[in-house]
Amino acid sequence: MKKLNTSMNKVAALFCFTVITFINVNALNTKPFPKDFKFGVATAAYQIEGGWNEDGKGENIWDHLVHTNPTAVANNDTGDTACDSYHKYKEDVAMLKYLGVSHYRFSLSWTRLLPNGFANKVNQRGVQYYKNLIKELKDNGIQPLVTLYHWEMPQTLQELGGFLNNNFIDWFGDYAELCFKLFGDDVTNWLTFNEPGPICQHGYGLGDLAPLYKSPGIGEYICGKNLVLAHARAWHIYDDLFRSKQKGSVGIVIDSRWFEPETNKTEDIQAAEVMRHFVWGTYINPLINGDHSSIVKEKIAKRSKQQGFKRSRLPEFTEEEQKYLKGTLDIIGLNHYSTYLISAQKHPDPDAMGFYVDCEAVARQSDDWEKGGTDWMRVVPWGIRKLLKWIKHTFNNPKIMITENGFCDNKDKLLDDDRRINYIKTYLSNIRDAMDKDGVNVVGYTLWSLMDNFEWTLGYTQKFGIYHVDFNSPNRTRTKKKSADYYKKVIATRCLTDM
Numbered sequence: 001m002k003k004l005n006t007s008m009n010k011v012a013a014l015f016c017f018t019v020i021t022f023i024n025v026n027a028l029n030t031k032p033f034p035k036d037f038k039f040g041v042a043t044a045a046y047q048i049e050g051g052w053n054e055d056g057k058g059e060n061i062w063d064h065l066v067h068t069n070p071t072a073v074a075n076n077d078t079g080d081t082a083c084d085s086y087h088k089y090k091e092d093v094a095m096l097k098y099l100g101v102s103h104y105r106f107s108l109s110w111t112r113l114l115p116n117g118f119a120n121k122v123n124q125r126g127v128q129y130y131k132n133l134i135k136e137l138k139d140n141g142i143q144p145l146v147t148l149y150h151w152e153m154p155q156t157l158q159e160l161g162g163f164l165n166n167n168f169i170d171w172f173g174d175y176a177e178l179c180f181k182l183f184g185d186d187v188t189n190w191l192t193f194n195e196p197g198p199i200c201q202h203g204y205g206l207g208d209l210a211p212l213y214k215s216p217g218i219g220e221y222i223c224g225k226n227l228v229l230a231h232a233r234a235w236h237i238y239d240d241l242f243r244s245k246q247k248g249s250v251g252i253v254i255d256s257r258w259f260e261p262e263t264n265k266t267e268d269i270q271a272a273e274v275m276r277h278f279v280w281g282t283y284i285n286p287l288i289n290g291d292h293s294s295i296v297k298e299k300i301a302k303r304s305k306q307q308g309f310k311r312s313r314l315p316e317f318t319e320e321e322q323k324y325l326k327g328t329l330d331i332i333g334l335n336h337y338s339t340y341l342i343s344a345q346k347h348p349d350p351d352a353m354g355f356y357v358d359c360e361a362v363a364r365q366s367d368d369w370e371k372g373g374t375d376w377m378r379v380v381p382w383g384i385r386k387l388l389k390w391i392k393h394t395f396n397n398p399k400i401m402i403t404e405n406g407f408c409d410n411k412d413k414l415l416d417d418d419r420r421i422n423y424i425k426t427y428l429s430n431i432r433d434a435m436d437k438d439g440v441n442v443v444g445y446t447l448w449s450l451m452d453n454f455e456w457t458l459g460y461t462q463k464f465g466i467y468h469v470d471f472n473s474p475n476r477t478r479t480k481k482k483s484a485d486y487y488k489k490v491i492a493t494r495c496l497t498d499m
């Protein structure tokens with residue numbers, strides 16, 4: 001009897017342990033977020049403003065793409081009017097006020113300020129628009145968090161090569177300096193580039209985002225080099241001329257999925273780590289440590305040599321550039337949406353070139369994961385916690401602001417958006433765990449997005465907003481979704497609760 005009891009106890013203990021483990025993994029972290037933790041929402045100029053040629057605004061690469069190559073976007077949609085925030089910004093700020101956010105992340109349209117891209121001619125009406133928006137925010141106690149470049153290269157500069165021309169570093173520096181001068185008394189938190197990955201890998205590698213330039217494995221790496229140097233230029237300008245007076249910070253926004261090894265095999269564990277370094281080691285490592293991660297340099301150099309190139313397709317930084325780059329990041333902006341399973345590529349094609357083949361890894365998502373509106377939108381909340389922990393260990397515990405995170409569906413006017421609420425809740429719970437249990441330095445969370453908007457080549461088919469926008473009405477009427485009230489409650493209580 002005793003024996004039986006003992007083994008039953010063991011079974012009971014095991015059961016209990018399993019249940020507890022299960023509960024721990026899935027349990028909602030209801031511990032309040034710290035008092036100084038910031039909750040906000042995000043948008044980007046081309047995705048919401050409209051007014052594409054109003055009041056002296058110049059053409060950018062997205063204006064150019066939708067007008068010259070309309071089939072590149074779902075339903076031939078354009079951002080010509082988008083959410084019409086150029087005229088309705090006061091309504092947007094009223095929505096922000098209702099939510100109770102501490103900050104609003106938006107971007108400046110370069111060609112609204114500098115119609116030809118160069119800093120010799122400033123468009124005063126464009127300046128006024130952003131002054132008005134910033135004043136409206138400040139009057140309502142909301143801090144602006146401003147992205148200088150959210151994918152809107154002036155068309156004139158694109159015609160000179162855009163990111164492939166190393167004069168871009170000067171052009172961007174001039175533009176950034178102007179913005180610091182014009183708005184820096186009210187804006188203290190700056191982000192230079194939104195997502196180098198899509199800018200370079202998709203804009204200049206795969207060529208499936210504007211400017212649709214296809215140069216896998218070559219152009220995309222030149223883009224990356226000029227981009228990080230342009231970031232450093234802006235950071236140095238801020239540091240030399242503005243920081244002591246304006247007392248702000250300059251960061252960059254990186255998009256990163258979590259890359260989980262497909263199996264426990266060493267080769268898959270290594271492949272996942274290589275993949276992480278391809279994303280972080282190409283853009284963030286240079287800004288923190290002055291150079292690309294060695295894993296990335298070695299892989300691309302090896303493949304380039306096999307392919308008969310005289311030098312690596314990944315352009316090196318000179319010693320002087322390395323010094324210039326190192327330590328030019330005050331804060332990391334993290335955009336995170338989903339997770340991928342990574343395995344080692346068994347037979348890499350030796351001739352293939354490009355970011356996604358140079359890493360010699362295969363990525364996929366599991367069909368078991370809940371799917372949102374697009375193929376890549378899979379709900380994997382634990383991924384964000386693992387990613388945050390990895391960033392902490394890899395980069396010596398940097399300051400992180402979540403600059404985007406959110407859920408898309410593809411149903412119009414789905415106001416009872418319970419799946420979005422679940423996404424926000426479970427991702428935030430994992431962020432809270434990362435802070436609380438893993439000691440990650442996350443200072444804020446910025447939900448994507450305030451309202452449904454122009455989702456790049458997917459046009460208006462994907463809805464990320466916590467406000468619905470009626471794109472069929474000239475008024476672009478905004479209507480609150482259930483998730484807006486959920487988020488409002490989270491902000492007010494600083495706690496995750498059930499709705």
Ligand code: BGC
Nearest residue numbers: 044194195255335404448455
């Ligand atoms: C971009 C946003 C985009 C969002 C959803 C991010 O990559 O910064 O502009 O709308 O993802 O796809």
